Amino acid sequence: MTGFKKQPAKLKLAVFAIAMLCVATIFLTISCKNKEKVIPVSPPGYDLNKPVKYKMPDDLTEISGFAFYKGKSDSVYAEQDEEGFLFNLKLGDKKANYTKFGKSGDYEDVAICREQVIMLKSDGTFFTFPFSQARTKQVTNVQKTKGELPEGEFEAMCADEKSGQIYVLCKHCADEKTSKSSSGYILKLQPDGTLKQSGSFVIDVKEIERLADKKRVPFRPSAMAKNTFTNEWYILSSVNKMLVVTDASWKVKNVYPLSVTIFNQPEGMAFDNQRNLYISNEGDQLSAGNILKFGFIK
Numbered sequence: 384m385t386g387f388k389k390q391p392a393k394l395k396l397a398v399f400a401i402a403m404l405c406v407a408t409i410f411l412t413i414s415c416k417n418k419e420k421v422i423p424v425s426p427p428g429y430d431l432n433k434p435v436k437y438k439m440p441d442d443l444t445e446i447s448g449f450a451f452y453k454g455k456s457d458s459v460y461a462e463q464d465e466e467g468f469l470f471n472l473k474l475g476d477k478k479a480n481y482t483k484f485g486k487s488g489d490y491e492d493v494a495i496c497r498e499q500v501i502m503l504k505s506d507g508t509f510f511t512f513p514f515s516q517a518r519t520k521q522v523t524n525v526q527k528t529k530g531e532l533p534e535g536e537f538e539a540m541c542a543d544e545k546s547g548q549i550y551v552l553c554k555h556c557a558d559e560k561t562s563k564s565s566s567g568y569i570l571k572l573q574p575d576g577t578l579k580q581s582g583s584f585v586i587d588v589k590e591i592e593r594l595a596d597k598k599r600v601p602f603r604p605s606a607m608a609k610n611t612f613t614n615e616w617y618i619l620s621s622v623n624k625m626l627v628v629t630d631a632s633w634k635v636k637n638v639y640p641l642s643v644t645i646f647n648q649p650e651g652m653a654f655d656n657q658r659n660l661y662i663s664n665e666g667d668q669l670s671a672g673n674i675l676k677f678g679f680i681k
Contacts, residue, residue, distance in 0.1 A: 426617075426628055426639060429660055434645060434675035437474040442481070444666040447650045448492035448503070448606065449674065452514065453544065454656030459674065460517060461651070461663070462490050462502060467510075469493065469500060469517060474674060484522040485510050492606065492651070494549060496542035499576050501549060503540045507532035511576040526576035532568055533557065538650070539607040539618065547572045548581065552604040552618065564588055565602055567633070586618070590635040591627055600625075606652040606662075619649050619662065645675070 425431040439446050442463070449461035461470045467485030472478070489505040500517055502510040509528040516522045535556030542549050549570040556566055569582035592600045605621035614631040624641040641649065647670065651663035658679035666672035 424639065426626070426637065428658070428679050428681075429677045430680065431626070431639065431677060432642060432645065434662075434677055437674045437676065439663075439666070439672035439674065440472070440477055440479045441671075442468075442479055443470055443472075444672045446663050446665060446672040446674070447490065447538070448540070449651045449653060449661075449663055450493045450495045450542075451653055451655055452495050454654070456655035456657070456659065456661070460493060460495065460500070462493050463672075464489050464491060464505075466490075469502070469522075471518060474676070480518065482517055482519055482522055484512055484525055491538040492540040494540050494542035496544055496549065496572055497547055499572060501540070501542065501572070501578070503537060503551065505536055505538065507535065507537050507551075509570075509578050511572075511578070513576075524576075528578045531570060531578055531580045533566075539604040541607045541609055541616075542572075543609065549578060550607065550609075552586075552607055554603045554605065565604060584633045586627075586629065586633055587635055591625075591638055594635060595625070595638040595640075602627075605650050608652040608654055608660075610654055610658075610660075612658050617652060617654075617660070619652055621646075621649050624649070 443461055445463040445465060446461050447464040449459050459472055459474060466487055468481040468483055470479040470481045490502055491505050492503040494501045495514060498514045499511050500514050511526040512522045512524055533556050536554045537551055538554045539552040549572060551568050553566045565586040565588055567584040568580055570578040571581040572578060588600060588602045591602055592598060601622055602620050603622045604618050606619040608617050610617060616629045618627040624643055624646055626639040626641055627635060628637050629635050646664060648665040649662050650665050653661050660677040661674055663674045664672060
């Protein structure tokens with residue numbers, strides 16, 4: 384009789400062991416699947432969670448773009464989206480000098496290429512002037528280029544010093560289906576400072592959604608920069624705090640989420656000639672604008 388009483392207990396123990404094994408297997412499977420979907424925190428060589436922060440002077444609270452001259456980070460050339468001024472300062476300065484180049488307007492980005500400063504207005508109009516006048520009181524020789532881009536809104540621009548080409552991404556254009564792709568345009572800098580469209584490219588938004596593991600990503604490029612050491616393109620989308628990295632042919636390689644506590648409103652981006660990455664944030668009534676430096680990690 385004793386053997387018969389012990390048998391159910393052994394059976395219960397076996398069933399319990401099998402159940403626990405099944406539960407462990409399920410959790411292991413889920414864990415493996417989740418690991419496959421983990422989005423990298425930062426691109427190789429950078430830690431986007433550990434910036435060096437430089438506050439901008441009051442004039443640059445609404446900094447929306449900046450550039451370095453030939454990759455030299457000893458001076459920053461920046462603009463804000465209200466005045467037709469090009470500001471210049473050193474990182475950490477409490478005041479910035481400025482040069483007047485045009486009337487008030489919604490200016491979104493700046494690039495320096497082959498001794499020319501190129502300013503981008505949100506409607507796709509360009510203002511170009513010699514870099515030699517970047518520190519004067521007022522620019523006297525400004526070239527205006529209009530009509531080379533389709534109707535739309537533009538915020539992201541980058542210049543290639545070697546080729547003399549200017550790259551612009553559309554934030555929202557009337558002739559594109561932004562739910563599937565994002566349109567980009569290539570312009571050639573002419574000897575007289577004007578720009579002429581010489582090509583176009585497309586970024587696959589569906590691939591961004593796949594890599595981010597999200598549906599209906601509102602991809603709205605707010606800044607772009609080229610990592611000349613890897614020939615990769617870095618693209619910011621401020622509206623959803625996202626950094627997209629593509630190869631030289633604009634094929635999306637990876638997507639990196641940005642911390643909302645670090646990136647208040649990322650609107651500008653550039654690399655220096657030491658491979659360091661810089662991203663600017665617009666400020667507001669409560670906080671100053673800033674430029675964040677992410678040192679290259681070897």
